[in-house]
Amino acid sequence: MSPAIRIAGVTKRFRSLQALAGVDLEVAQGEFFGLLGPNGAGKTTLISSLAGLARPDSGTLEVMGHDVVRDYRAARMALGVVPQELVFDPFFNVREMLRIQSGYFGIRNNDDWIDEILHHLDLTEKASSNMRMLSGGMKRRALVAQALVHRPPVIVLDEPTAGVDVELRHGLWQFIRKLNQDGHTIVLTTHYLEEAESLCGRIAMLKAGRIVALDTTANLLQRFASHTLQVRLAKAVIVPPDLEACVLSRDNLQWTLGFDNFDEVGHLLAGLKSAGAEIVDMALGKPDLEQVFVGVMNQN
Amino acid sequence: MEGFKTLLYKECLRFWKVGFQTVLSPVLNAVLYLLIFGHVLEDHVQPFPGVNYTAFLVPGLVMMTVLQNAFANSSSSLIQSKITGNIVFVLLPPISYREFYSAYVLAAVLRGGLCGIGVVLAALPFAHLPFAEPLWIVVFALVGGAFLASLGVIAGIWADKFDQLAAFQNFLIMPLTMLSGVFYSIHSLPGFWQGVSHFNPFFFMIDGFRYGFFGVSDVSPWVSLGVVTVCFVVLAVLTLQMLARGYKLRA
Numbered sequence: 001m002s003p004a005i006r007i008a009g010v011t012k013r014f015r016s017l018q019a020l021a022g023v024d025l026e027v028a029q030g031e032f033f034g035l036l037g038p039n040g041a042g043k044t045t046l047i048s049s050l051a052g053l054a055r056p057d058s059g060t061l062e063v064m065g066h067d068v069v070r071d072y073r074a075a076r077m078a079l080g081v082v083p084q085e086l087v088f089d090p091f092f093n094v095r096e097m098l099r100i101q102s103g104y105f106g107i108r109n110n111d112d113w114i115d116e117i118l119h120h121l122d123l124t125e126k127a128s129s130n131m132r133m134l135s136g137g138m139k140r141r142a143l144v145a146q147a148l149v150h151r152p153p154v155i156v157l158d159e160p161t162a163g164v165d166v167e168l169r170h171g172l173w174q175f176i177r178k179l180n181q182d183g184h185t186i187v188l189t190t191h192y193l194e195e196a197e198s199l200c201g202r203i204a205m206l207k208a209g210r211i212v213a214l215d216t217t218a219n220l221l222q223r224f225a226s227h228t229l230q231v232r233l234a235k236a237v238i239v240p241p242d243l244e245a246c247v248l249s250r251d252n253l254q255w256t257l258g259f260d261n262f263d264e265v266g267h268l269l270a271g272l273k274s275a276g277a278e279i280v281d282m283a284l285g286k287p288d289l290e291q292v293f294v295g296v297m298n299q300n
Numbered sequence: 301m302e303g304f305k306t307l308l309y310k311e312c313l314r315f316w317k318v319g320f321q322t323v324l325s326p327v328l329n330a331v332l333y334l335l336i337f338g339h340v341l342e343d344h345v346q347p348f349p350g351v352n353y354t355a356f357l358v359p360g361l362v363m364m365t366v367l368q369n370a371f372a373n374s375s376s377s378l379i380q381s382k383i384t385g386n387i388v389f390v391l392l393p394p395i396s397y398r399e400f401y402s403a404y405v406l407a408a409v410l411r412g413g414l415c416g417i418g419v420v421l422a423a424l425p426f427a428h429l430p431f432a433e434p435l436w437i438v439v440f441a442l443v444g445g446a447f448l449a450s451l452g453v454i455a456g457i458w459a460d461k462f463d464q465l466a467a468f469q470n471f472l473i474m475p476l477t478m479l480s481g482v483f484y485s486i487h488s489l490p491g492f493w494q495g496v497s498h499f500n501p502f503f504f505m506i507d508g509f510r511y512g513f514f515g516v517s518d519v520s521p522w523v524s525l526g527v528v529t530v531c532f533v534v535l536a537v538l539t540l541q542m543l544a545r546g547y548k549l550r551a
Contacts, residue, residue: 051392054551073394081392087385091314103306104393146389
């Protein structure tokens with residue numbers, strides 16, 4: 001079985017900016033995959049290359065085994081992309097837009113599926129509304145609907161929840177989860193790392209056009225430590241040299257220290273005390289993706 | 301093929317939804333030209349023997365309307381889609397660059413044709429139009445419209461802002477149209493300017509189109525058709541190459 005997405009040796013340069021510097025990546029069919037990275041890391045360029053919106057300088061990209069250049073028709077039929085920008089055609093209402101989008105993919109009489117998408121995305125009542133009249137969150141969901149009209153096996157969501165309120169975001173993820181359970185491969189980019197942590201089985205982190213981390217979410221979460229000790233200090237102190245390696249994040253008086261075995265807690269507390277730190281609050285926990293993300297980005 | 305048909309339908313629906321602006325306004329403009337210039341010059345100019353000035357003016361105005369609206373349709377649709385970003389909806393599906401080109405050009409020709417028919421119908425009460433060679437009328441409207449529609453695709457893709465598109469329209473399309481013999485026969489010009497007119501492809505479009513109405517023209521309609529066809533083919537090849545390369549559309 002071919003992977004849902006295969007990316008090999010992809011480079012792309014925009015004048016002096018090396019947007020992609022040799023990306024290799026495979027996403028298996030049925031995965032819920034996260035593509036994370038800071039702004040300008042190359043996420044959107046990679047997605048654009050996959051969707052045929054950008055042409056890489058070198059390398060190959062395949063969707064469901066179809067090369068996106070040589071076999072672009074089959075590759076595009078297999079791919080649904082929710083773009084990052086909130087774009088819409090002001091001439092049409094939601095249903096017209098979805099019918100037109102269906103036609104672009106060679107599908108006629110697609111109203112049954114369109115009704116189902118509208119229902120799941122809570123847009124049924126807005127089907128006859130002009131796109132201009134929709135709120136930002138509704139426009140975002142209409143974009144998701146557009147990406148799904150041709151029932152693509154691979155769905156790429158480029159920051160789909162930006163500007164969507166909590167309730168709608170919840171509903172959106174329920175629907176995307178259902179699509180994934182039905183066998184669709186989902187690739188997600190987001191700046192909401194807690195979403196990626198709870199949804200994605202595997203995650204790639206990009207920085208400056210390179211993949212700097214690629215693993216299952218569970219493995220990534222244990223990359224720097226199995227547990228965390230979060231302490232709040234009464235006043236700022238210098239990090240003791242023997243604790244430097246354990247500090248996962250430090251925000252003035254709020255420190256997060258990582259460790260693997262609970263018997264290391266005593267050593268950490270002793271180190272803090274020797275540095276003159278006065279602890280006013282403390283909690284044990286598990287590392288979250290944000291801490292791992294910061295760690296990976298700092299490491300590279 | 302379904303993708304092409306849908307894009308064509310969408311492009312037609314787009315201009316139809318704003319029909320006052322895209323169809324009725326150009327027709328009204330042309331009728332105003334006809335009434336004003338016809339009234340002022342009717343008794344002073346007889347461009348062809350047996351053809352009065354108002355009748356002479358009608359085919360020129362019709363063709364001018366066809367050409368300008370064919371250009372406006374493809375160019376404005378593309379630049380609007382580029383600037384608002386919704387061009388992505390046409391670029392993501394499996395639509396080939398040839399289908400893309402054909403749909404935009406055909407929709408533009410249809411709008412140009414619709415406007416042209418509107419002008420003819422509006423002009424009928426004011427002028428006797430013999431429709432001497434109707435096939436030539438159709439052929440020149442189609443080829444001329446497709447030529448300007450292709451130019452519109454190029455301008456729409458090339459321009460990054462509306463200002464650049466307006467410059468394209470006002471400094472290229474408008475002068476070439478106005479100086480192409482819409483309002484006069486080139487035989488009324490001094491020799492030098494007659495020669496210059498032969499470098500303007502719009503002159504051949506309008507002259508050939510006018511031949512279809514009266515069976516009389518400044519140059520042979522076959523020559524005009526040859527010139528216009530060659531210009532269209534050159535432009536079509538250029539536009540298709542731009543689209544195949546993804547110029548300003550696919551990064």
